[in-house]
Amino acid sequence: MDLTGYEPPIEAIGDNYLYELPNRGKKGTQSRFFLTTRSLHRTRVWEAIEVKSREQPTPVPNAKLVVLKDAWIDETRLTELAIQTQLFDDIRAFAATPDWREHPLLGKLEDADKDRLGSLFEGDKFKDLFLRAALEHKSRTRVPLHSSGDSKELKASADDETSGSNTKGPKTRVVTVFEEVCTALDDLPTLGDAMDVMKQCLVALQLMMVAGWVHRDISAGNILAYRAKEGDRWSLKLADLEYAKKCSFDTTTYDSRVGTSFFMPWEIQNCLRVTGNFRTPRGVNHDYQHDLESLWWIWLWIITCRIQDHPGSRKVVAGLFEELYDHNPYRKLAWAHGIEGLETHLHQSLQAFPPIVDRLRHQLGDLSLMHVSGPAEANYDRYSEAHALFRRELHRTEEARAAWGPVKLKTNKPVAGKAPTKTTGNPKASYSGNGCRPSRGGFSRPAQVSPASTKRLRSINDDMDRDHEDQPVLPKPLKYSKKATKMQGSKEANGSTFPLTRSRTRLMKGRIQEVTGTRSKRGR
Secondary structure, eight states, rough: OOOOTSSSEEHHHHHTOOOOOOOTTTEEEEEEEEEEEEOOOOEEEEEEESSSSOOOOOOOOOEEEEEEEEEEEEESSOOOOHHHHHHHHHHHHHTTTTTGGGGGGGGGSSSHHHHHHHHHHGGGGGGGBBBEEEEEOSSOOHHHHHSSSSSSOOOTTTTTTOOOOOOOOOOOEEEEEEEEOEEGGGGSSSSHHHHHHHHHHHHOOOOOOOTTOSSSSSOTTTTTEEEESSOOOOOOOOOOOGGEEEEEOOSOOOOEEOOGGGGGGHHHHHHHOOTTTTSSOEEEEEEEEEEEEEHHHHHHHHHHHBTTTTTGGGGGGGSSSBOOOSOOOHHHHHHHHHTTTTTHHHHHGGGHHHHHHHHHHHHHHHHHHHHOSOOGGHEEEHHHHHHHHHHHHHHHHHGHHHHHHOOOBOOOOOOOTTTTOOOSSSSOOOOOOSSSOOOOOTTOOEEEEOOTOBBBOOOHHHHHHOOSSSOOOOOOOHHHHHHHHHHHHHHHHHHOOOOOOOOOOOHHHHHHHIIHHHHHHHHH
């Protein structure tokens, strides 16, 4: 079928597609052509290679595989290339400050951490930590194109999976070419590889923080790894800057809820800022520590859900990792009190992790209670402390690296020419693939929903039903079962979404009594 009516022009060649992208260079506008080779786990995110022309679709000399992303975004939104350009400019501006080492955001970091940042500032080496857009074409088309029913036609609509938003306003089509084809964090061969890339991600988040930016969708699918050949060290490529923005400290407006629900910070998921014995109105702005909390959830998910041939470790986190974009009682309990039995169910080679992971959770929780509404500078100290704590706890795991480093991870290898399918007619939508969550090739679509909506899409138990392992569906952890029943009954009785009655510390108890207990009593 001829798809040349599309803008940019697209032509079907067998099971693949040929994209013609205008490229403005020194010699004027000349088209470049990219032929897709396989789908990278989702609609219209492709592995592709540059070819000579429409008439001669053979690879250009020294052509390398790239990632081609074809998306509809809100017409008013910045494209990923524009966001990337602004972010890099802000990092350079910070690096140009003569006394940047004395900045309060770096006050708690060690000299070695500052030296690492300094080395990345030289020659713009920091750019290597991000998946960079090499070419971008923004269509002049202002409304989505719809399918005419032909199975070969590329569909596009306001609800497209690669759409930049759930809104129904005017949209424009953007095709972006990225330089490297990478491996998602959860598809790396070993736990040692994944932990190495996570450490590099912490550095990338430090760079974004000093530049004044938050990522807002730190997920296992957006933390990518790249190596040129087998045996090379994996290098971080932080991807999907589509929802990255300058961190806002305006207390009169709040960010829309954005992120991947599996790894969404608790406050963001619940649209609630908790500080001491007080809570904000129904809204919260995404800050630097929220990105770190997402990294913590990824860490927990990797060591429980992604360990090869050890399905039992998922039992202890059943109920935590669900695509539930509103109140999740199991996540709240886990974040407030820790996870009972983690060391019992975890792989025997990972026994160094439970105390470290739990201690970091406790420390990050305490820091979040110290949030001060006001100028940005009022919270710099806790942001810096959060990064220092995360770095310190990651370093502590190295003592037992010989035990956990070689542990194999489950992988979701892509099938050439085929993407996992999503059941759109069922609210309990399922995805193909094994494990707790299939990789989406580095472009997982964030949630952007209204605070009032609650839609359960998929849970950890749904994925275990599809595993090829001989294992029954796991029940909710015993620690949570009784509480969850009580909480659900309370929620149905009085409409409260915060009926939690237990605390891990006196400070947390006071917080929960004010935020949830009092509210529940009023409901009665």
